[in-house]
Amino acid sequence: MAAKIIVACGSGVATSQTVASKVRHLLDARGVEADVQAVEIKNLRQALRGADAYISVVKTDESFPTPVFNGVAFLTGIGQEEELEELVKAISR
Incomplete structure (x- = not known):
């Protein structure tokens, strides 16, 4: 079954x-x-x-039981490979 990943920003x-x-x-x-x-x-x-995972583009004060990943890394490419590795590990469990 495919992992479910949510990406959120202000307007979606x-x-x-x-x-x-x-x-x-x-x-x-x-x-x-x-x-x-x-x-x-x-x-x-x-x-x-x-x-299975949440990729955050905007910061919130809330915490979530779902693993959270840095969406800015995917937007800018800075730190993207490391964040992708962690995401793959999290959704492959």
Whole structure:
């Protein structure tokens, strides 16, 4: 079964869609099956139900039981490989 990954930003449109698309391509290139969804931050709690990972583009004061990854790394490419490695480990368990 494919892992469920949530990417959230303020509006759920531009930045989270960009990061979600990039993560999909990176995981596809590694042969990792995942359902990567971009959502609006106000819908985050609901979207995280049953999720295997959360890629955060904006900071919140909340903590989540789901493993959280740095979305800015995927947006800028800085630290992307390390973050991708950790993401793959988390969703492969």
